[in-house]
Amino acid sequence: MPRLIRLDQTGHTTLAQWSAEDAASVEAASAAFRSELDRGYFAVVSQGEGHAEHVRELPLDAPLVILRRPIAGG
């Protein structure tokens, strides 16, 4: 089942899981996704070694969507 996770102080937290056939789970996952983006997180879908995609809408077909904090030069 696809998952939306947030990288945080606990390692990571699963915020939502959804099934494309279950409209309620998709709606809940989309709401959680938008809420975290509003809090300043960026959403990324890893596509294997060397590739990842920054997404602004919840990709329903992605197995794992990762929310990360911004990075900055130290």
Add this chain to the structure above:
Amino acid sequence: MGAEGSGPLPELASVYWRPRASERTLTRAGRLWTLSTVGYTVPFLAAAAILPALNPVTLPVALVALAQAWMIPELSAARGSNVVRPRGPAKRPGAEAVALGLLGDLVGHDSRDLHAQTGLVLERGELGVWLVGEAGALLIRPGGRRVHCYCVKATDPALPSSDRIAHLLLALRTDESGFATVANLAFSGARARVRRRLAKPTRPALDSAVVAARTTP
């Protein structure tokens, strides 16, 4: 690896004045670092050679100048290698274990083993081979002779070490040249100079990256 499919790294907005990193800008940055090292070193070397020739009494001053000529480049290299210095044991082992599990899912077997051994994750890119740590990254340029040391980190200081690496890795995979633009270049120089200043446990990571960089076109 790149921004073609996913758009540029969002963090680029915070460094809008910087030119985007590319083969050309990296090569130029490397040459400028070499030039500045020569600029710092040559006057001291010249003084060390000329002073005793003019008056042997100045030999102690010449020796100090010689030491300076050696010390300044070494300090620069130390600054560069510090970007991947291990930050100490995990403060919350439970969270670290969870974060390590996710990081392990993101990388291949070889990178996982290397991370377990050295604390760094190896990632091949178009600009070279990267070694990603929790607060910085090394870019080993194709051929393996030059290393760029970048200071870059996740903005949440409370994240477990492996999550900090995952942040950098995901950003790097999203947009490699954007990542190199956002990161601050702390040093660029010869591989041997960086290796000498690396903590011993992390040196095998650099050796592996150099081998990979030699096969990078």
